[in-house]
Amino acid sequence: MNTPSHLILNLALLRRPVAPVMTWPILIGALIPDAAMFVFYAWARWQGLPESTIWSTAYYSQPWQDIFAVGNSMPLGLLAIALGYYLKRYWLGFVGASMVLHHLADLPLHHDDAHRHFWPLSSVRFISPVSYWDVDHLGRLGATLELVLVLVATVYLLPRLSTRFSQALLAAAAVLLTGAYLLLVRPQG
Numbered sequence: 293m294n295t296p297s298h299l300i301l302n303l304a305l306l307r308r309p310v311a312p313v314m315t316w317p318i319l320i321g322a323l324i325p326d327a328a329m330f331v332f333y334a335w336a337r338w339q340g341l342p343e344s345t346i347w348s349t350a351y352y353s354q355p356w357q358d359i360f361a362v363g364n365s366m367p368l369g370l371l372a373i374a375l376g377y378y379l380k381r382y383w384l385g386f387v388g389a390s391m392v393l394h395h396l397a398d399l400p401l402h403h404d405d406a407h408r409h410f411w412p413l414s415s416v417r418f419i420s421p422v423s424y425w426d427v428d429h430l431g432r433l434g435a436t437l438e439l440v441l442v443l444v445a446t447v448y449l450l451p452r453l454s455t456r457f458s459q460a461l462l463a464a465a466a467v468l469l470t471g472a473y474l475l476l477v478r479p480q481g
């Protein structure tokens with residue numbers, strides 16, 4: 293899934309109706325699995341790699357794949373939940389829960405870019421037949437599923453956010469994701 297989709301979905305599913313609503317722990321947990329990818333992209337651009345090489349070759353190289361595995365680790369997310377509960381640091385539990393929710397959302401929507409979600413216990417990857425972007429692997433279906441979930445979550449969240457600023461931010465993210473979706477599903481050639 294696209295990173296903003298995770299932020300919106302996780303907020304809709306995990307945010308509590310009363311204080312502490314845990315907005316920041318949820319956003320941080322939703323970002324952690326993709327954080328290394330942004331560092332990777334900045335590094336690749338700084339190295340002067342062309343866009344095509346970045347995502348077709350460099351992305352799959354070591355040590356980047358090992359670094360990506362850390363944030364995408366379900367065992368680590370579960371450990372954060374357990375630690376948060378045990379230490380009564382509930383914000384930490386929400387960070388962990390948001391990480392695991394991100395992992396679960398990625399699981400059915402990644403084909404050859406599937407993550408090692410069980411690191412460090414196992415390096416198994418679940419290669420889903422459906423991708424959230426790759427039109428050669430049911431990408432239009434995956435992207436449609438993702439956008440429908442995001443739009444439902446946006447409609448649910450909008451009236452529940454307390455400031456005009458956060459509502460505007462959410463609406464802008466939904467518009468951006470819809471635009472990216474339309475670019476992906478348009479007939480090619």
Ligand SMILES: [Zn+2]
Pocket residue numbers: 293325326394398
């Ligand atoms: Zn992800």
